[in-house]
Amino acid sequence: MEIIQKYNLPKQLFLQFPWLNESSKVLFDDLNISEEKMGSISLIEMVQFLFKEYDELLERIKQFFRNIIQSKEEFSTPTGDVIHLAMYPVLQIIISVSGNRILGNALTNTYAKHCQLELSKYNAKKDFPNKILQNIFSNLGISCTVDEHIFKNGIKYPFQMDFPSYLRVSTKIRNDSWKLINRYFESGKIYLIRHDVVLLLREFVRQKTLPDYRQINKELSSQMEKIPEITDILDEISKMMATHKKRFESSIFSEGETIGSELFPPCIKAILYRVIHGENLSHNERLAIAFFYLNTNHSVEETVDIFRTSPDFDEKIARYQTEFAAGSGKGKKYSMYNCVKLKSYHICRDDDPNFGDKLCRDGAKKRNGEIVPIQNPAKDFIFWKKVELNRLHRSQIVDQLESSDESEITKKKEEDSK
Amino acid sequence: MVRHIQFPSNKYLVRHLITTAPRHSYHSATYYERPGAETMDQKGYISCDFVVDIDADHIPTSCRHNHDYAICKACGAMFQGEKPLKCSECESTKFDKISWICDECLDVSKKQVFNLVENFLLKEFSIPLEDINLYFSGHRGYHVHLKTKEFLDLDQDARREISDYVTGEGFSFKIWDYRKIQNNMMGFSIEDPGWAGKIAKELYNILIQGEPRIIEVFEKPIYGKKLNAVLINNLISNRQYLINQISNKRKIWQVAGLSDKTWIRIFEILRDRIKADIDVVVSIDLHRLIRLEGSLHGKTGFKVMKIKYEDLKDFDPLKDALSFPDNQENTLDIEITAPISPKIRIGSTNYGPYNKGEKLKLPLNTALFLLCKDVAKLK
Ligand code: SF4
Ligand SMILES: [Zn+2]
Ligand SMILES: [Zn+2]
Numbered sequence: 001m002e003i004i005q006k007y008n009l010p011k012q013l014f015l016q017f018p019w020l021n022e023s024s025k026v027l028f029d030d031l032n033i034s035e036e037k038m039g040s041i042s043l044i045e046m047v048q049f050l051f052k053e054y055d056e057l058l059e060r061i062k063q064f065f066r067n068i069i070q071s072k073e074e075f076s077t078p079t080g081d082v083i084h085l086a087m088y089p090v091l092q093i094i095i096s097v098s099g100n101r102i103l104g105n106a107l108t109n110t111y112a113k114h115c116q117l118e119l120s121k122y123n124a125k126k127d128f129p130n131k132i133l134q135n136i137f138s139n140l141g142i143s144c145t146v147d148e149h150i151f152k153n154g155i156k157y158p159f160q161m162d163f164p165s166y167l168r169v170s171t172k173i174r175n176d177s178w179k180l181i182n183r184y185f186e187s188g189k190i191y192l193i194r195h196d197v198v199l200l201l202r203e204f205v206r207q208k209t210l211p212d213y214r215q216i217n218k219e220l221s222s223q224m225e226k227i228p229e230i231t232d233i234l235d236e237i238s239k240m241m242a243t244h245k246k247r248f249e250s251s252i253f254s255e256g257e258t259i260g261s262e263l264f265p266p267c268i269k270a271i272l273y274r275v276i277h278g279e280n281l282s283h284n285e286r287l288a289i290a291f292f293y294l295n296t297n298h299s300v301e302e303t304v305d306i307f308r309t310s311p312d313f314d315e316k317i318a319r320y321q322t323e324f325a326a327g328s329g330k331g332k333k334y335s336m337y338n339c340v341k342l343k344s345y346h347i348c349r350d351d352d353p354n355f356g357d358k359l360c361r362d363g364a365k366k367r368n369g370e371i372v373p374i375q376n377p378a379k380d381f382i383f384w385k386k387v388e389l390n391r392l393h394r395s396q397i398v399d400q401l402e403s404s405d406e407s408e409i410t411k412k413k414e415e416d417s418k
Numbered sequence: 419m420v421r422h423i424q425f426p427s428n429k430y431l432v433r434h435l436i437t438t439a440p441r442h443s444y445h446s447a448t449y450y451e452r453p454g455a456e457t458m459d460q461k462g463y464i465s466c467d468f469v470v471d472i473d474a475d476h477i478p479t480s481c482r483h484n485h486d487y488a489i490c491k492a493c494g495a496m497f498q499g500e501k502p503l504k505c506s507e508c509e510s511t512k513f514d515k516i517s518w519i520c521d522e523c524l525d526v527s528k529k530q531v532f533n534l535v536e537n538f539l540l541k542e543f544s545i546p547l548e549d550i551n552l553y554f555s556g557h558r559g560y561h562v563h564l565k566t567k568e569f570l571d572l573d574q575d576a577r578r579e580i581s582d583y584v585t586g587e588g589f590s591f592k593i594w595d596y597r598k599i600q601n602n603m604m605g606f607s608i609e610d611p612g613w614a615g616k617i618a619k620e621l622y623n624i625l626i627q628g629e630p631r632i633i634e635v636f637e638k639p640i641y642g643k644k645l646n647a648v649l650i651n652n653l654i655s656n657r658q659y660l661i662n663q664i665s666n667k668r669k670i671w672q673v674a675g676l677s678d679k680t681w682i683r684i685f686e687i688l689r690d691r692i693k694a695d696i697d698v699v700v701s702i703d704l705h706r707l708i709r710l711e712g713s714l715h716g717k718t719g720f721k722v723m724k725i726k727y728e729d730l731k732d733f734d735p736l737k738d739a740l741s742f743p744d745n746q747e748n749t750l751d752i753e754i755t756a757p758i759s760p761k762i763r764i765g766s767t768n769y770g771p772y773n774k775g776e777k778l779k780l781p782l783n784t785a786l787f788l789l790c791k792d793v794a795k796l797k
Contacts, residue, residue: 152611163543164568167576176590180583186611188544344588346575351703353459368511 008135015080016118018088019111019208021139027085044223047093050086051229058229060087061094062236068106069240071311073113092209094233096216097224102278103237104211106311109280112206119198130158133197137161140204142168150191152184157191161200166190169204174282174346263385265377266349266357267342268292272306273355280312284345290325291336295378300326336378359384424454441716444707447563449570458705465570468577469708470584471700472530473559474523478640485518485760496757516793518760519558519718524735527559531730534562534694538584542612547727554739556715556722561708574702581698586689589613591682605671605681608664613689620688622664625657632657639687649680714741719786736763740783750785753777756793 014026028038031053041049051057060077064087067076078084095104119133130146137144142165150157163180170178184191192200216224224230264272271289275281281289286307293303300322307318325334339360342348350360363373364384374381420440425431435443446453447469451462488501492510504511531552539545539562551563572580582588606614608622624635632654636645645653652675653660663671671681700706709715709722720739742748744765759772764784772778777797780788788794 162568163580164572164576167572167579171573171575171579176588179588179590180579181586181588181613182590184611185542185583187542191611340587343578344582346578351574370511 009132009139012080013132013136015082015085017115017136017205018085019115019205020136021141023085024089027082030082030085043093043220044227047090047224047227047230050090051227054083054086056083057086057090058232060084061090061233064091064110065103065233065237066240068103068110068311069237069244071106071313073106073110073311075110075114079114079118092211093216093224094230094237095211096213097221097230098234098237099213101213102309104213105278105280107211108206108209109311111209112202115205116198116202119201123194123198130194133159133194133201136201137165137197140208142204144197152191155193157184157193159192159194159197160189161192161197163188163190166200169200169207171346172207173199173203174284176284176345179344262389263382265374265381265385266352266355266360267347267377269355270349270352271347275306276309278309278311280310281307285347286321287325288337288342288345288347290322291334292378294322294326294334295336296382336376338376339374342377359388364388422454422456424452435713443710443713445710447706447708448704463704466704466706467708468564468569468572468580469700469706470534470562470564470694471555471559471697472527472534472562472695473555473557473697474519474527475517475558476697477523477526477530477695479523479526481520481522482517485520487516487758487760488513489516489757494757516756516758516760516791518762518791520761521736521763523558528730528733530695531560531562534584534696535727537616537692538694539564542583543580550727552725552727552730553709553711554721554723554725554733554735555709556713556720556739557718560725563708574704577702577704578698581696581701584694584696585698586613586693587698589685589689591685604669605663607667607669609667613692616692617685617688618664620692621684622661624688625661625664629654629657635691636684636687640690642686642690643683645680645683645687649676652676653684715790717790719783719790737765740765741786742782744781744783746781748782749779750782751777751779751797752785752788752794753797754788754794759788759791759793762787 009020011026014020014023017023024038025035028035031049038046060083063077064075067074075084077087091107095107130148134144134146142161144159144161144165146158147160148156148158150160163185167180170180176182180190225234268289271281271285274285275289289306290303293306294300300319303322303326304315304318307313327334337345337347339348348360349355350357359381360374363371364380364387365371372380374384420438423434425434448466449464451464453461455461483499486499488497488499489495490497490505490508490510491512491514493505493508495505495507497505497513501513501515505513535550535552539550540547545564545566549564549566551565553561553563555561606618608615608618610618624631633650636650636653637647638644652673656673660671660673663669676684711722711724713722714720715722719741720735721741723739725733737744754772754774754776757774759770759776761768761770762784763769764781764787767781767784769780769784778785778794785794789796
């Protein structure tokens with residue numbers, strides 16, 4: 001295996017994983033371009049250049065989109081060569097130009113899954129020491145050390161990660177078992193087994209490969225659309241998406257609802273937003289949304305529909321889980337998670353810039369001035385939201401009355417002065 | 419409240435404070451590119467101190483029943499302790515509150531600071547002592563600021579995780595192997611790291627202190643429902659067995675009559691004794707305002723001051739945080755305006771309780787305290 005000495009990692013890894021920090025340098029080497037030169041050319045020039053250099057690039061990119069639009073989140077093109085590297089920035093740009101978040105999330109899922117799959121292959125072949133995982137992390141700026149002699153309760157925990165690094169990634173997995181309190185945590189370090197570390201890396205890749213939708217402004221995007229290959233790809237994407245309407249056009253917010261979405265709490269809005277944009281949900285998020293729907297007079301059917309836009313949607317499983325949550329058969333219907341639970345799962349979004357709500361942050365104000373905190377998204381949040389909307393409605397009516405009074409008075413005054 | 423002010427240097431801040439003499443002064447714990455901008459978006463977030471707030475206000479203390487009062491706004495009836503749902507004289511639901519401080523509640527928050535620093539920050543998070551900045555809040559609590567790079571960069575989710583860890587929130591019995599195996603109840607080992615070990619150690623410590631201690635702990639838990647007497651007796655009669663199991667690092671804690679539900683309640687009671695009782699909301703807020711060091715707290719007239727951790731043990735807020743020299747000659751004439759002004763120690767002298775209408779000549783620090791507490795006026 002050829003090792004790139006400077007980074008202490010096999011060259012093969014850089015070819016497979018374009019999200020590594022120095023993978024682009026491997027690409028530049030192949031193109032015989034210096035880094036300074038690369039830094040000085042524009043995005044447009046770079047894209048044109050890549051299409052010119054690599055004939056196969058266009059077809060590979062089309063294939064990539066064919067896959068993800070059909071919910072196949074895997075590469076069916078080679079993943080260990082420079083074209084694979086060249087593909088990465090172009091995919092990012094195309095998705096940013098399209099502004100389509102479903103595609104963006106499918107892209108991150110694809111790279112994340114690919115990373116996990118490849119690493120487990122190496123592991124099976126046993127030719128991939130833990131040290132290399134450590135080097136991958138350090139390439140990504142995450143400190144993770146390896147000590148092969150650490151055992152806890154008879155199990156080997158070869159990896160140690162300091163808590164800030166760990167929390168950066170683990171909190172995004174939103175699952176009990178990743179909570180710091182449920183980990184071997186000592187002297188500022190979290191002790192991890194290899195499988196944990198691979199899952200953390202997978203999550204990190206998901207975050208790192210998320211397209212930056214703001215990077216592309218209107219002007220840049222119209223210039224991009226002048227590159228023939230890009231237009232070609234965008235055309236094909238929209239044709240393919242048209243044949244998968246259900247996945248790309250579903251909008252839960254506008255369908256006939258039992259309770260209006262203006263009454264939905266921030267946590268639920270945020271999950272719906274993500275699921276609509278094709279993100280996979282964690283187990284807890286899925287349950288939270290299902291409980292919420294079922295506890296606000298939605299049918300099982302309506303609840304299953306929420307998950308239809310998930311890339312990993314499987315009708316049978318979704319239906320089974322929803323029916324289980326609804327207590328079909330002999331089970332009892334489960335009540336909604338309360339806010340304390342949701343907060344501990346990092347699902348609460350009371351402070352979110354897009355979805356946050358003052359009601360959640362400051363509590364509801366009773367008539368006598370007493371403040372009561374919101375405790376349950378499906379119960380008191382909806383109740384207080386209704387109260388709030390009613391109050392608002394009433395005060396608007398009062399405003400209208402007052403202003404019409406005012407205009408009456410001015411009219412009278414004018415008449416008098418005549 | 420005047421917000422969003424930015425000062426080019428300390429000199430300007432001091433000048434502003436002198437000319438406006440605000441009753442309360444705060445600064446943001448967040449670093450912004452443009453701190454003077456009106457909205458959060460415009461400010462440009464850079465990073466934020468990790469701030470821990472420990473305040474007797476949100477920790478249940480028994481002294482509260484002695485020194486806090488609620489006064490009916492409608493009829494003036496006075497109630498000692500917690501505010502009642504409604505006034506027993508006139509049914510009104512609106513009250514003015516007199517909330518006081520005493521050595522007991524000041525001590526409770528001090529103990530929690532020790533708990534936080536010793537058992538969590540130094541030991542488990544491995545934070546060097548010199549990185550722990552400790553302040554007396556000027557009232558009944560303390561602030562701990564962590565300003566090193568690794569804390570500054572934490573996002574809100576990560577801050578919540580740390581707060582959850584410190585408060586024992588989200589502990590999963592399932593993940594920690596607490597379960598029934600063939601009728602045997604599996605507990606935790608004192609050698610387990612983190613919370614599982616903490617719970618085992620706490621239980622052990624209580625058991626070896628004997629029966630009265632066991633009763634005290636489970637009859638009067640800090641939070642939530644007590645354990646019923648039958649169950650406590652079960653625990654007592656199996657005391658020796660459990661002590662042996664735990665000290666021999668055996669995880670089987672099989673006690674007839676204690677169901678898994680009961681065990682979980684026992685663990686919760688233990689958790690509430692172990693946790694550092696911090697105000698979680700403060701720690702996860704990325705735009706928090708914090709009292710300005712060196713300013714006076716508007717509800718006490720005490721100094722908001724930095725304290726060296728090694729001085730905390732002997733720190734006496736009612737003496738060391740006074741703003742003026744403890745001089746009995748330097749006095750102020752005041753009149754009590756509230757129905758009651760509970761007892762307070764300032765320096766080494768006790769003052770009060772006083773009743774409405776009493777006219778007093780009191781040393782400056784004491785008079786200032788009563789004025790700030792809004793129970794007196796200048797004469
Ligand atoms: S406070 Fe409750 S309802 Fe509001 S966002 Fe958080 S979890 Fe949801
Ligand atoms: Zn009354
Ligand atoms: Zn007290």
